[in-house]
Amino acid sequence: MKIGAYSYKGGVGRSVSTANIAVLLAKRGKKVGIIDADIEAPGIDQIFGIDVPSINLLDLLAYPDRYSISKNSFPVVDIKNELKLELDGELFILPSARDRKKLKSVTVDPSLSVIFDNIVKEFTEKYNLDYLFVDCRSGLAHYSVMTLWAVEVVLLFFGWGKQNFNGSNYILSNVIERIPKPSFSIASRIPDFIGEEELKERVQNTLGNKLLGYIMQDKDLAWEEQIIVLKNPESKAAKALTEISYKIEELGKI
Numbered sequence: 468m469k470i471g472a473y474s475y476k477g478g479v480g481r482s483v484s485t486a487n488i489a490v491l492l493a494k495r496g497k498k499v500g501i502i503d504a505d506i507e508a509p510g511i512d513q514i515f516g517i518d519v520p521s522i523n524l525l526d527l528l529a530y531p532d533r534y535s536i537s538k539n540s541f542p543v544v545d546i547k548n549e550l551k552l553e554l555d556g557e558l559f560i561l562p563s564a565r566d567r568k569k570l571k572s573v574t575v576d577p578s579l580s581v582i583f584d585n586i587v588k589e590f591t592e593k594y595n596l597d598y599l600f601v602d603c604r605s606g607l608a609h610y611s612v613m614t615l616w617a618v619e620v621v622l623l624f625f626g627w628g629k630q631n632f633n634g635s636n637y638i639l640s641n642v643i644e645r646i647p648k649p650s651f652s653i654a655s656r657i658p659d660f661i662g663e664e665e666l667k668e669r670v671q672n673t674l675g676n677k678l679l680g681y682i683m684q685d686k687d688l689a690w691e692e693q694i695i696v697l698k699n700p701e702s703k704a705a706k707a708l709t710e711i712s713y714k715i716e717e718l719g720k721i
């Protein structure tokens with residue numbers, strides 16, 4: 468299943484949550500991939516603490532005739548091997564680099580959507596993935612819409628507040644429903660004075676789609692981006708992420 472991790476606003480915990488959920492699924496024996504498609508502000512590499520290979524997603528987007536996952540698999544990082552993680556499954560990452568020169572070589576026109584769609588397909592097929600997460604660009608950039616086309620399901624991350632609710636609502640009715648793709652909301656970095664019922668009611672009234680789960684504001688995650696499901700699996704945040712990971716498995720069975 469190809470899953471887009473998207474949010475209208477930035478900084479809501481989308482990348483950290485996606486990285487943690489991917490690790491959980493891989494730990495339970497799944498073959499999982501992540502594409503860092505937030506190409507103007509990538510960060511998945513930093514969450515895992517890995518170096519970005521000199522050939523990365525930007526090369527696949529800029530020079531599709533020269534580089535492809537099926538021809539040469541080197542842009543993909545094998546996280547299980549690299550970080551010596553105990554996973555029953557596999558975890559592969561296709562990172563992006565903060566290289567302004569390379570970013571300029573990526574031509575923004577309709578053909579880019581076709582190129583990205585092809586990268587998603589090749590990654591899934593070559594590594595026989597059960598789940599591929601695409602960490603999308605937030606907001607309404609061309610890059611965000613391009614990534615939403617390529618996935619099957621959208622996880623709409625949002626934080627508490629008017630800008631998040633109104634922006635997510637706009638995206639749901641003007642982008643996701645028009646493509647159209649099934650979408651599920653994930654509330655993130657929610658202040659602990661907000662109760663579950665209040666949250667569910669607000670999602671129901673404002674967004675109207677299903678709340679797949681919620682992750683409260685967490686002290687350790689606020690302090691540092693980390694794979695909290697491995698570092699502190701008993702924490703509230705790790706438990707919330709685990710619950711969401713099981714719900715994602717259920718989505719795969721629809």
Ligand SMILES: Nc1ncnc2c1ncn2[C@@H]1O[C@H](COP(=O)(O)OP(=O)(O)OP(=O)(O)O)[C@@H](O)[C@H]1O
Pocket residue numbers: 474476477478479480481482483484505508510605655656657682683684685686688689690691692693704
């Ligand atoms: N549940 C949480 N509680 C507190 N802090 C969190 C939580 N989840 C993530 N964070 C922190 O919030 C910051 C932003 O997280 P992250 O980079 O995952 O957000 P993002 O939505 O991907 O942002 P961007 O749009 O910039 O890519 C990071 O410092 C991260 O450690």
Ligand SMILES: [Mg+2]
Pocket residue numbers: 481482483505510602
């Ligand atoms: Mg991010």
